[in-house]
Amino acid sequence: MADNAHDSSVNPHICTSRTCGCLAGEISGQSDRTAMSRRSWLAWAGVGAVGAAAAGTAMFNPSDVFAGGDQRPSTPEEALAKLEEGNARFIAGKTLEPNRDLARLKEVAPRQAPFAAFLGCADSRVPIEIIFDQGFGDLFVTRIAGNVADPAIIGSLEFGCLVLGAKVLYVLGHSNCGAVAATIKGDAVPGQISTLYQHLRPAAKAAKGDLDAAIRDNVRIQAGILSEASPVLAELIKAGKLKVTGGVYDLATGKVTTVAM
Numbered sequence: 001m002a003d004n005a006h007d008s009s010v011n012p013h014i015c016t017s018r019t020c021g022c023l024a025g026e027i028s029g030q031s032d033r034t035a036m037s038r039r040s041w042l043a044w045a046g047v048g049a050v051g052a053a054a055a056g057t058a059m060f061n062p063s064d065v066f067a068g069g070d071q072r073p074s075t076p077e078e079a080l081a082k083l084e085e086g087n088a089r090f091i092a093g094k095t096l097e098p099n100r101d102l103a104r105l106k107e108v109a110p111r112q113a114p115f116a117a118f119l120g121c122a123d124s125r126v127p128i129e130i131i132f133d134q135g136f137g138d139l140f141v142t143r144i145a146g147n148v149a150d151p152a153i154i155g156s157l158e159f160g161c162l163v164l165g166a167k168v169l170y171v172l173g174h175s176n177c178g179a180v181a182a183t184i185k186g187d188a189v190p191g192q193i194s195t196l197y198q199h200l201r202p203a204a205k206a207a208k209g210d211l212d213a214a215i216r217d218n219v220r221i222q223a224g225i226l227s228e229a230s231p232v233l234a235e236l237i238k239a240g241k242l243k244v245t246g247g248v249y250d251l252a253t254g255k256v257t258t259v260a261m
């Protein structure tokens with residue numbers, strides 16, 4: 001152990017040291033199993049106690065407040081409300097463009113604590129920080145054509161939620177999604193593009209050719225996969241520390257409409 005400030009044999013859930021590898025200060029009240037998961041994560045990622053301190057990846061207590069007065073949501077409900085407010089500003093043309101200056105850049109350079117994690121489509125018209133009116137360090141974003149939860153995406157989102165402490169995991173589909181449309185058509189495509197089909201076929205099949213319905217179904221299906229296929233995420237959900245939800249972004253209006261799960 002790199003930091004003697006913490007002795008996990010005494011109490012594995014009380015540690016406020018930012019240089020300790022135990023991460024217990026971030027997950028007070030969580031099970032030992034999850035704490036172990038986090039340690040394993042860091043070890044796997046090559047950012048154990050010393051490495052993480054150097055890399056600045058996980059030694060930050062998400063409940064802390066940034067020096068600049070960051071109002072980070074402390075619950076999934078607050079996080080969701082902050083996203084909804086940001087999208088409302090965006091579609092009203094009244095964006096605040098928060099946390100986008102050089103001061104914020106420097107503030108989050110050594111540490112990050114995004115309040116929400118995203119699975120979105122790679123489509124160039126769906127830039128997630130912009131449509132939710134957020135800035136540096138606010139959102140942990142994964143994007144892949146068709147917003148599908150493949151193993152690498154699930155692993156990335158586990159990192160964003162378990163290690164970095166995101167309160168909401170949001171699956172964001174969008175209107176006129178080419179990946180979903182291509183899956184419905186089922187045409188032959190070059191290279192490895194067709195590897196996406198396997199993830200999108202359940203939604204395409206259920207919607208019976210209706211693109212908008214398939215896009216909504218796909219959000220539900222991917223959110224379900226994230227909620228149920230990952231024990232790491234399932235434990236956070238069970239503990240009330242994470243909410244998985246989703247919506248569809250309208251390319252023409254900018255509005256995000258929640259999809260009933």
Ligand SMILES: [Zn+2]
Pocket residue numbers: 121122123145146147174176177178179180
């Ligand atoms: Zn798309």
